[in-house]
Amino acid sequence: MSGPDLSVDLGGIALRNPVLTASGTFGYGTELAPFLDLRRLGGIVTKSLTLEPRSGNLPRRIAETQGGMLNAIGLENVGVDAFLREKLPALHPDVVVVASVFGTEVEQYAEVCERLSTSTRVAGVEINASCPHVKSGGIEFGQNPRLLADLVRGVRRATSRPLLVKLSPNVTSIAEMATVCEGEGADALSLINTLQALDVDVETRRPVLRNVLGGLSGPAIRPVALRMVWQASRAVSIPICGIGGIMNAEDALKFLICGATAVQVGTASYLDPTAAGEIADGIAQWARRRGISRIADLVGTLEIPG
Numbered sequence: 423m424s425g426p427d428l429s430v431d432l433g434g435i436a437l438r439n440p441v442l443t444a445s446g447t448f449g450y451g452t453e454l455a456p457f458l459d460l461r462r463l464g465g466i467v468t469k470s471l472t473l474e475p476r477s478g479n480l481p482r483r484i485a486e487t488q489g490g491m492l493n494a495i496g497l498e499n500v501g502v503d504a505f506l507r508e509k510l511p512a513l514h515p516d517v518v519v520v521a522s523v524f525g526t527e528v529e530q531y532a533e534v535c536e537r538l539s540t541s542t543r544v545a546g547v548e549i550n551a552s553c554p555h556v557k558s559g560g561i562e563f564g565q566n567p568r569l570l571a572d573l574v575r576g577v578r579r580a581t582s583r584p585l586l587v588k589l590s591p592n593v594t595s596i597a598e599m600a601t602v603c604e605g606e607g608a609d610a611l612s613l614i615n616t617l618q619a620l621d622v623d624v625e626t627r628r629p630v631l632r633n634v635l636g637g638l639s640g641p642a643i644r645p646v647a648l649r650m651v652w653q654a655s656r657a658v659s660i661p662i663c664g665i666g667g668i669m670n671a672e673d674a675l676k677f678l679i680c681g682a683t684a685v686q687v688g689t690a691s692y693l694d695p696t697a698a699g700e701i702a703d704g705i706a707q708w709a710r711r712r713g714i715s716r717i718a719d720l721v722g723t724l725e726i727p728g
């Protein structure tokens with residue numbers, strides 16, 4: 423008997439299953455490839471890439487919290503050129519690669535996207551409009567509908583590759599932000615990025631992170647993420663990639679039911695580098711048990727009692 427069809431179309435990116443890794447939690451794929459055959463995944467999303475290399479924030483940059491973690495990495499990355507030259511060729515050709523992009527100005531995002539578009543190995547780009555812990559850039563784009571529109575318009579002109587926009591949860595109306603992106607030609611949305619957060623050491627009375635503020639991820643944010651995916655999916659018709667606290671297959675299925683076409687696994691990979699692969703397998707097993715032949719049929723099937 424053949425297994426269930428797990429394939430989905432994420433805004434023009436054909437995925438063999440709906441599970442990707444989330445940006446910043448899986449390096450460039452090469453680091454984790456010895457532990458997990460990346461072809462078990464729908465794809466990987468790279469660490470956010472900038473025009474020039476960045477060394478990120480000073481430590482401490484990561485701290486555990488109840489039900490999650492705080493981070494303020496500050497977008498450390500090798501830069502787009504080193505990624506194309508050294509990291510991308512090291513990945514197996516059958517691995518679907520979505521490149522995450524960050525900049526402090528529209529022109530920087532556009533330039534990075536243009537360079538990425540020179541490689542046939544880049545299946546799509548995901549623009550990180552939502553990083554909550556750099557001094558300029560992300561937060562403004564992700565929180566202001568007019569700036570977000572300018573960004574998506576500028577990047578749309580720079581690339582014909584499938585364009586995903588990663589939204590910030592640190593907004594009042596996620597539906598408004600989603601609608602802006604769809605209107606400017608985004609092919610899909612990814613949500614959510616981390617929630618802006620703070621934790622304190624009472625002995626020193628200092629913030630636990632050197633950057634003071636960080637981004638909260640992990641199971642603690644999952645219900646917020648589910649709510650936002652559901653609201654965004656009702657506002658737009660482009661596909662959504664759900665992110666936030668997905669630790670197992672059941673969590674991933676919740677996102678599909680709430681309207682996500684695919685999901686990304688972040689913090690879970692810190693506990694177990696094979697987590698995303700296990701989640702993809704778990705979805706297949708669940709679909710087989712439930713007699714669901716096409717996982718795409720599950721998307722957006724949340725039953726609201728009358």
Ligand SMILES: Cc1cc2nc3c(=O)[nH]c(=O)nc-3n(C[C@H](O)[C@H](O)[C@H](O)COP(=O)(O)O)c2cc1C
Pocket residue numbers: 444445446447469470491493495497522550588614615616638639640641643665666667668686687688689690
């Ligand atoms: C250590 C760390 C680094 C991250 N770096 C990035 C990044 O570079 N770009 C980005 O778009 N999101 C980044 N994120 C956010 C994740 O991709 C994801 O949106 C968020 O962690 C929520 O998913 P999770 O709860 O499964 O971790 C990072 C998250 C963590 C924990």
